[in-house]
Amino acid sequence: METRLVWSQQGQEHSHTLGPEPITIGRAPENAIVIADQRVSRVHARLEWSHGGLRFSDLGSQNGTLLNGRRNGGGALTSGDILTIGRVALRVQSEDAPARPEGSPCTETIPVLAASASDLASELAELSVRILDTDFFARAVQAALRITRAERGFLLAHHKGGLSVEASTSISAAEMKDPDFELSWSIATQVATRQAPVLALDAGLDPRFRGQASVETLCLRSVLAVPVANLGRTLGALYVDHRSQANLFGPEQQRELECLASALGGFWRTRLLQEELGLRPKAGTVAADRTIELRESDFEAEREIVLVGNSARMDELRHLIGKVAPTELPVLITGESGTGKELVARLVHRASRRSRRAFHSLNCAAIPETLLESELFGHVRGAFTGADESKKGLFLAADGGTLFLDEVSEMSPAMQSRLLRVLQEGEIRPVGSTDMKRVDVRLIAASNKDLATLVSRGEFREDLYFRLRVLPVQVPPLRDRKEDLPALLSWFLRAHGGAEPPRLTPEAMETLTAYRWPGNVRELENEVKRLCVLAGSVIGREALSGSILEAQELLVGKDSGFQDLDALIEAIETKEIRKALVKAEGNKTRAADLLGITRFTLQRKMDRYGLDADSV
Numbered sequence: 001m002e003t004r005l006v007w008s009q010q011g012q013e014h015s016h017t018l019g020p021e022p023i024t025i026g027r028a029p030e031n032a033i034v035i036a037d038q039r040v041s042r043v044h045a046r047l048e049w050s051h052g053g054l055r056f057s058d059l060g061s062q063n064g065t066l067l068n069g070r071r072n073g074g075g076a077l078t079s080g081d082i083l084t085i086g087r088v089a090l091r092v093q094s095e096d097a098p099a100r101p102e103g104s105p106c107t108e109t110i111p112v113l114a115a116s117a118s119d120l121a122s123e124l125a126e127l128s129v130r131i132l133d134t135d136f137f138a139r140a141v142q143a144a145l146r147i148t149r150a151e152r153g154f155l156l157a158h159h160k161g162g163l164s165v166e167a168s169t170s171i172s173a174a175e176m177k178d179p180d181f182e183l184s185w186s187i188a189t190q191v192a193t194r195q196a197p198v199l200a201l202d203a204g205l206d207p208r209f210r211g212q213a214s215v216e217t218l219c220l221r222s223v224l225a226v227p228v229a230n231l232g233r234t235l236g237a238l239y240v241d242h243r244s245q246a247n248l249f250g251p252e253q254q255r256e257l258e259c260l261a262s263a264l265g266g267f268w269r270t271r272l273l274q275e276e277l278g279l280r281p282k283a284g285t286v287a288a289d290r291t292i293e294l295r296e297s298d299f300e301a302e303r304e305i306v307l308v309g310n311s312a313r314m315d316e317l318r319h320l321i322g323k324v325a326p327t328e329l330p331v332l333i334t335g336e337s338g339t340g341k342e343l344v345a346r347l348v349h350r351a352s353r354r355s356r357r358a359f360h361s362l363n364c365a366a367i368p369e370t371l372l373e374s375e376l377f378g379h380v381r382g383a384f385t386g387a388d389e390s391k392k393g394l395f396l397a398a399d400g401g402t403l404f405l406d407e408v409s410e411m412s413p414a415m416q417s418r419l420l421r422v423l424q425e426g427e428i429r430p431v432g433s434t435d436m437k438r439v440d441v442r443l444i445a446a447s448n449k450d451l452a453t454l455v456s457r458g459e460f461r462e463d464l465y466f467r468l469r470v471l472p473v474q475v476p477p478l479r480d481r482k483e484d485l486p487a488l489l490s491w492f493l494r495a496h497g498g499a500e501p502p503r504l505t506p507e508a509m510e511t512l513t514a515y516r517w518p519g520n521v522r523e524l525e526n527e528v529k530r531l532c533v534l535a536g537s538v539i540g541r542e543a544l545s546g547s548i549l550e551a552q553e554l555l556v557g558k559d560s561g562f563q564d565l566d567a568l569i570e571a572i573e574t575k576e577i578r579k580a581l582v583k584a585e586g587n588k589t590r591a592a593d594l595l596g597i598t599r600f601t602l603q604r605k606m607d608r609y610g611l612d613a614d615s616v
Helices: 117-128 136-148 179-194 213-217 251-276 287-291 299-305 312-324 341-350 369-377 413-425 451-456 462-468 482-496 506-514 520-534 546-556 565-583 588-595 599-609
Strands: 003-009 012-017 023-026 045-050 053-058 074-077 082-085 088-094 152-159 162-169 198-200 222-230 233-242 331-334 359-363 402-406 442-447 471-474
Touching (some): 136 152, 136 162, 136 233, 136 251, 152 179, 179 198, 179 222, 179 233, 222 251, 233 251, 312 471, 331 341, 341 359, 341 402, 341 442, 413 462, 451 462, 482 520, 506 546, 565 588, 565 599, 588 599
Parallel strands (some): 331 442, 331 471, 359 402
Antiparallel strands (some): 003 012, 023 045, 045 053, 082 088, 152 162, 152 233, 198 222, 222 233
């Protein structure tokens, strides 16, 4: 059966019948097929028969070879496959395949190949563990090419100084200066400024691009560009195209690219907020930001970056930190265990005028009461048995800086009284001394308990509570900011995964996202530490802790047989409502409080699912 290659170049049809001997394709005249294009290497690719089939191999070309619109280093070819080398698309045509009609356009048309949901999930999972890499934007553009099967792509950054290319793939600096690149630039610019996507199935026939010299030079072309934004702020545009293949992109590719752009916008926003908080040097433009690297030696600074996410809750927290940090007033940080209250305290200190002075922290629950006073205020020699020499307490050590007291609710009434005096008078007296010493310390306290409730029970001094709670800061639990999981996972994998951090499969990412994380960020970090030691280079769902897997099984049920999402939601809500009603002894108001919904919403759900409080 005769097999040949068919292609168009400079408006003329060409074909080459493939014999038993291998052939090469390239720019040099000694190749069987010569392509006069500077993007093509001298000897670019080889075609040969092997094991009864036709195969091609890219010979280490600079710009690569595309098979059916996707970069490929080599593989089997069948009738209808299209190899793209430079600007030329070569179609494999067998003897019984229909010949190209005379006078047909000089572009190759291939079917729209939609990226599957698993393809997109894989790309997002891979990007999630690279989110802090300095080449993240370039990786994002590469992901866009893989998802859409495009030939070229670039990311355009929108900033106060104008527009610039943040990252590009398969486009050299020389090409960007080429007049042919002007159309690509203008489309991306339009998308970035108007915040509206552009999709061209066939740019050569699209009236929007009529008369554009670059379209005519490159023959027909597929074009797709989408805006990149976050929280209503335009950050740039993500652009992909193919210079010789039409109908490569469709609505499905547009949806996939918009999903990728949405994730990219969240990360981009995080970088800008890092600048605002002083965790990343402020660049003159967004584009220039790509040269900034994390300080690998500054462990504490990197730990504080863990707090930076793109969820609405963390955005509110960052805004609040930015307002309270410049003041000299006490701060009370509340939140569940493991949420990162000390990290928030460090952020407040770093963003304050005291950032160049000392930051000291003490967990009040970890120090016996008999030693706590000495730890805070110091002691003189001979003040008590074993006091062989004088000791400077943390208040004096933090003079001019910041002192962070964690779990302040564990202080005894006597210690609460002494702490209140320091806040009122600005003076301390070391144990065993009669002299008062002035101190200039900003106090930040934290508790995982509701201090207002403790005050109502008489377990915490009301006057101290109001002294501490001048500027309250609430740290949200991880379950309320699941959008931040990719950034957190990325940093932890980098911190504990060595030179080549492992990556998560989409199934593992989905399971980790569904988990409620009762231990919050601390539990997440411990899980990643375990995975980095026990799992391989790829972390699958089966490698996750048993408690995480069991929690998901309890949530959805083993072999539940659910056929639709509504049935699954009904089963979960019914189960949780029953549990709440049992715990509340049938009291709907209390049950609604436990579930975090209104009594009206609870009653509506009970009516929908046929539940009766008396029968629970």
